[in-house]
Amino acid sequence: MKGGFGLIKVKKLFGGSSASAPLVGARRNIKFYGPSQGAGGAVSGEKRVFFVPLRTAVLYPFSYPFGRRGSLRNAISFSFRPILGGLAERLSMIPQITEQRADLTRGAAWFVSKEEVEECEEKFGREIVLLPAPAAFASEAEGGVVVWRGVSGCCAIWFEEDLTPRFYKYMSPSEGGAGELADLMRGYASSCGAEIAPGNVRIIDGESLSREELRRAAEASFAASPSLSRLDLSSRGTSTAERCDAFFASCFAALKAASAVGLIFLILSSILLIQNKRAASSFESAPREIYTAALGGTSRSPLASATKQLGLLSGGGVQLTLDGTLANFAAAWKELPDAKAVRIDAIRYGLERTEVEGQASKAEDIQKLRDALGRNGFAAKTGDVQRIPGGGMRFTLTLSEGGRSE
Structure with missing residues (x-):
């Protein structure tokens, strides 16, 4: 077999004590x-x-610097709208969240043609969960590649060590076989700075795979990766994800509003209590005096005015800064003479700087992107530039606030 890859041994993969096997x-x-x-x-x-x-x-x-699920779908849409362009309406988008903390949400966004999803549901039924074939063997490829070989073509997923999917590729029979696809996946990983040994590539023969073998592999993968067990690329899965994100977004908005009002009342009540202990006679004028001392000026309705001023002070924040960054990037993208010559792989947003990773046909295309970013509110600095095997260049741009390129 080309590149030293071989079919995975069923006995080796599924051997062991049945008592320890997951019972999903x-x-x-x-x-x-x-x-x-x-x-x-x-x-x-x-x-x-x-x-x-x-x-x-x-x-x-x-990877986004926030932990609110309600903001995730909007952030992904802003990030990939310049890349997808008019295709966005014909694709379903399902996020797979592999890590989430108060200041971090990390994972992978899956895009798949709505037409292909419809074909699968007509063949297998509407009430199904749809997943990419190599995902069944995710637990066998920590930091490696799983290649699924079938009559209609081959497909592969590169998994990181924590089973976060990093790259997916389908190859038709006319383009090559499982060995060629495995070489392509290893080459791509190498261009990203990750070396995958031939022994860490699993080639699965989908045609000879039995239901029992598939079941045991899938149960092990679901147990090892909770995010995979929640993933569903079907039409129903997409609708459920959209409703769930909308629910979290509305809950967060309500909680934020309630917290802001509660904070205002707490501050005013505390100050009022102190003022009343000092001079009970000043109770009626206390709100206006507090407003004047804290915010300056006078107001007939101190509480309403304080609420408005607090909204003006806190209305920016990370989210507005993130939206502004993505909006300026989208504006710069539209100025490129040939957007197809540049591909963006990742955007890592930060308060002080944002890193952009991508691929370009030649150095001139990178410079054009840099110039466009400079005209749209960024100071852009070129970082690491590497040649990709087979042609093209992989680059990194560091963006900070400013109006010209460095």
Whole structure:
């Protein structure tokens, strides 16, 4: 086999004590199917998960400096709108969150053609969970690549050590086989600074894979990666994700408003209590005096005026700065003479600087992007530039506030 890759040994993969194997399917009545298995209706109460070599799927890793899920979909849309252009309306977008803290949300955004999703649902049924085929063997590729080989083509996913998906690629039979795709994935990882040994590449023969083998691999992967067990690229999964994000966004907005009003009342009440202890006679004039002392000027309605001023002071923040950064980047992107000559792989936003990683056909294209960013409110500095095997260049730009390129 080319490049030293071989078919994964079923006995080696699925050997071991059955007592320690995950029981996801047994506990939740989940059934796992490959692309040539399980067509037809589902049994009542059964959840069916199909692993399919998706032709149109694309994934982009993301990392944002906030922990609010309600802001995630908007941030992803702003980040990838310049890349997708008019294709955005024809694609479903599903975020896979692999890490989330108060100041960080990290994962991968999956994009897949709505038309291809519709084809899968017509074939397998509407009430299904749809996942890319290599994901079934994610637990076998910590920091490596899983290649799924089928009659209709091959597809592969590069997983990081924590099982965050980093890159997905489909290859038709006319473009090459599993060995060629494995070499391509390793080459891409190398261009990103990650070296994947041939022994860390798993090639799965989807046509000879049995239902039992698929079940055990999928259960192990779901147990190892909770974010994968929650992922669903079907139409229902996309709608559920959108409703969930909208719910979190509305909850956060309500909580933010309630917290702001509560904070205002707490401050005013505390100061009023101190003032009343000092001089009870000044109770009626206390709100106006407090407003004048704290904010300057006078007001007939101190509480309403304080609320308005607080909104003006706190209305910016990280989110507005993030939106402004993405908006300026989108404006710069539109100025490029040939947007297809440059591809953006990642945007890492920060309060003081933002890093942009991408690929370009030649150095002149990088310079044009730099100049466009400089005309749209950024001071752009070129960082690491590397040549990609097979042609092209990989680059890093550091953006800070300013009106000209450095």
